[in-house]
Amino acid sequence: MDALKTTVVLLVEDDAGDQKLVKKALANREMVNKLYVVASAEEALEYLQRSKCGDVKSPRPNLILLDLNMPGMGGKEFLRRIKADDDLCSIPAVVLTVSDAEIDIYETYKLKAAGYVQKRVSSKEFQKVVGELAKYWFETSLLVKS
Amino acid sequence: MGDLKSAVILLVEDDPADQKLIKKSMLNQKIDNELIIVETGEDALEYLAHNKSNEAGYHTPDLILLDLNMPGMGSREFLRRLKADDELDTIPVVILTTSDSEQDMLATYKLQAAGYIKKPLTLNGFRKVFSQLQEYWFVICKRVPREQLSCTAN
Numbered sequence: 001m002d003a004l005k006t007t008v009v010l011l012v013e014d015d016a017g018d019q020k021l022v023k024k025a026l027a028n029r030e031m032v033n034k035l036y037v038v039a040s041a042e043e044a045l046e047y048l049q050r051s052k053c054g055d056v057k058s059p060r061p062n063l064i065l066l067d068l069n070m071p072g073m074g075g076k077e078f079l080r081r082i083k084a085d086d087d088l089c090s091i092p093a094v095v096l097t098v099s100d101a102e103i104d105i106y107e108t109y110k111l112k113a114a115g116y117v118q119k120r121v122s123s124k125e126f127q128k129v130v131g132e133l134a135k136y137w138f139e140t141s142l143l144v145k146s
Numbered sequence: 147m148g149d150l151k152s153a154v155i156l157l158v159e160d161d162p163a164d165q166k167l168i169k170k171s172m173l174n175q176k177i178d179n180e181l182i183i184v185e186t187g188e189d190a191l192e193y194l195a196h197n198k199s200n201e202a203g204y205h206t207p208d209l210i211l212l213d214l215n216m217p218g219m220g221s222r223e224f225l226r227r228l229k230a231d232d233e234l235d236t237i238p239v240v241i242l243t244t245s246d247s248e249q250d251m252l253a254t255y256k257l258q259a260a261g262y263i264k265k266p267l268t269l270n271g272f273r274k275v276f277s278q279l280q281e282y283w284f285v286i287c288k289r290v291p292r293e294q295l296s297c298t299a300n
Binding site: 091110114115 | 252260285
């Protein structure tokens, strides 16, 4: 199966521990070349604005991983805004969250999330899950080139 | 990990050979799947309409696999209508196609497809793809609660 030669993932996650876990899980996937991490939805929107303007330090992501519960704007509002943007709406956004509340699951799919993954308590499980997520998006699926 | 209750997949695919390959590739997978096959976008919408009215025998799909090149309505139009429907828009749709055109990819991701998979050439290839699809959509991802999908329109 064809896979992207260079891939960019934008991780929107405020928890330093979870940032580290995701970085570690993706470091082993050779197809993920660049992981950019921001700690809030506001920073993520700024990053995406810069990428729209062709900033080489803020390359357009092929995939967004998004925490739901963050101070400030929050994951759902961020999702709403990028899905309302004619340019950014084509980037798949997968939610990675501690919540298994049905209302959260429903609302994020309503906002056109491309997956809803519950964070695991054990770091080993968490890494495994992120690894499977990467397999689906970077080995099985094709993504629009940046 | 996620719940392993059986999953319902709606396959929108008009090619009989591909239908056969896909059916075979779903055997002996980790999770029991119920595979419903329709051949056009119109048939798919009709199936989903029956399900909206809670008719017996119609099951809300947990996932829709959509071929791109179909006669009649066309997949993009089907996807557009599905995502504009207040009751059906939460069902994830994954494209399964022979096309690796960037234009097709961009267009379907813009329409909120949740994956774009190039059809494998062999049964083993299909098996791997379906195993991966299952793992992602039914094991690691949470599914939209069925009660939310099956609300009747008043």
